Amino acid sequence: MSNGAGVKRIRLLFGTAVTVWALVIPLNLAIAKTPPDTIELVSVEGAVHDETVRFVLDAIDDAARTRRLDHTGLGRVELVILMIDSPAVVADPQLFAELVEVVRNPPLPLGVWVGPAPAVAYGGMAQLVSVAPMRAAAPGVELGYWQPTLVGEQDESPPLEGSYTTSSEVIRVDGPIAGLVDLSSPDTASPRQLLQTLDGTSFVLKGETVTLTTTRPFVSDDGTEGVTVLETVLRRPGLGTQLVGLSTRPEVAFFFLMAGLTIAVFEFYAVGPAVGAVVAALSLGLGAYGPATLPLRWWALVLMLAGVGLLASSYQRGGVLLLSSAGMAAVAVSGLFLFDTGPQITLGWAGWALTVAAVAFFFLLAMPTVARVRFSSPSLGREELVGERGEAVTELDPDGVVEVAGGRWKATTHRAAILLAGDPIKVAAVDGDTLEVAPAD
Numbered sequence: 001m002s003n004g005a006g007v008k009r010i011r012l013l014f015g016t017a018v019t020v021w022a023l024v025i026p027l028n029l030a031i032a033k034t035p036p037d038t039i040e041l042v043s044v045e046g047a048v049h050d051e052t053v054r055f056v057l058d059a060i061d062d063a064a065r066t067r068r069l070d071h072t073g074l075g076r077v078e079l080v081i082l083m084i085d086s087p088a089v090v091a092d093p094q095l096f097a098e099l100v101e102v103v104r105n106p107p108l109p110l111g112v113w114v115g116p117a118p119a120v121a122y123g124g125m126a127q128l129v130s131v132a133p134m135r136a137a138a139p140g141v142e143l144g145y146w147q148p149t150l151v152g153e154q155d156e157s158p159p160l161e162g163s164y165t166t167s168s169e170v171i172r173v174d175g176p177i178a179g180l181v182d183l184s185s186p187d188t189a190s191p192r193q194l195l196q197t198l199d200g201t202s203f204v205l206k207g208e209t210v211t212l213t214t215t216r217p218f219v220s221d222d223g224t225e226g227v228t229v230l231e232t233v234l235r236r237p238g239l240g241t242q243l244v245g246l247s248t249r250p251e252v253a254f255f256f257l258m259a260g261l262t263i264a265v266f267e268f269y270a271v272g273p274a275v276g277a278v279v280a281a282l283s284l285g286l287g288a289y290g291p292a293t294l295p296l297r298w299w300a301l302v303l304m305l306a307g308v309g310l311l312a313s314s315y316q317r318g319g320v321l322l323l324s325s326a327g328m329a330a331v332a333v334s335g336l337f338l339f340d341t342g343p344q345i346t347l348g349w350a351g352w353a354l355t356v357a358a359v360a361f362f363f364l365l366a367m368p369t370v371a372r373v374r375f376s377s378p379s380l381g382r383e384e385l386v387g388e389r390g391e392a393v394t395e396l397d398p399d400g401v402v403e404v405a406g407g408r409w410k411a412t413t414h415r416a417a418i419l420l421a422g423d424p425i426k427v428a429a430v431d432g433d434t435l436e437v438a439p440a441d
Helices: 003-033 050-065 093-104 124-131 191-198 239-246 250-268 275-293 298-316 321-337 349-375
Strands: 038-045 077-085 110-114 120-122 135-137 142-144 170-172 202-205 208-211 215-219 225-229 231-235 389-392 399-404 407-412 424-431 434-439
Touching: 038 050, 050 077, 050 093, 050 239, 077 120, 077 124, 077 191, 093 124, 110 124, 110 191, 120 124, 124 135, 124 142, 191 225, 191 231, 239 275, 250 275, 250 298, 250 321, 250 349, 298 321, 298 349, 298 399, 321 349, 399 424, 399 434
Parallel strands: 038 077, 038 231, 077 110, 110 135, 120 142, 407 434
Antiparallel strands: 142 170, 202 208, 215 225, 389 399, 389 424, 399 407, 424 434
């Protein structure tokens, strides 16, 4: 064989090797980089409001998109599990109906799991569990209080079509319940245990039987072979959705409302910094979400406002025991009865008591103390205010608030001279942190 033929053969072999290398290596890399199938756990906690429903719908839609043929992103979602611990539904009826339809006829394998204990599913959420294609619960959880389906919609929210019905108010789950819970045992006490139990389970999806694969084999570093669940992804609502959800709890809404009102009073009497107005507005905005979504007792709201008014009036008059006592009683009672949400959503006693105590501390101790410290400062030049003119901010009968030299002051006048809000006044004397005023000439 000539040297030329040998060279040609070497070149041919080299070219073939390069071609095979070019084909095999990218294929191996592609296989190595192929994302694994995953299971998504979607957290549904607290009262279900509009933003919660949108979050769940988006999570299901995103998961379903990974199963489409044209999907080129991350790996496919094998299963979605809604992890439920919710006492009620306060969402818009049409929006909740959309969620019910998606759960009843999901675009991909979907199940619900109530847990971990002592989780609950009441009202509309208990009914939602019963219409899901796969229903599981941890032992020790509770389902019940079937009506109303939507809190605040007693007469306009009939039970979900085909949902579980019973005469029992609350059912404690300790095993499967026909028509309500398919799986409940020590093997379903946690999401990981549930996923191991579901491996190989079949159910009908859009007319076709689907067999779930929720585990995969693995080999440890020491060569031991075993089986573990697929990679799981936990999805929780964003901070904004969680913050809004807090406002659907009666004690939290009560706290935000009272915080906004007390800070507004603080700002009105010019005891606090200007930023107080912004804080008051934010607190009232968060607190207002509760009355907007929960059934409100209007008389309790009026009682709350009256209580704050009595406390402000007591402060304005230097602390009147009768007014302060009546104001605190009104605030406390209003917090107890502000929302008509029972039995699904109940008032947190600790939060209610903390709010009442904070209001008492604020009006009876903090505001008078801060006022004394601020208005007793010699840098304010109180004596120089004598002779200054100003305007009555509130009615003086005989005590009230006036605005002098750009600041607001507690003031008093003689009983014969009743001053109305907006009347011009003149400072006649200064007594501690209180201005003695008279009608301006």
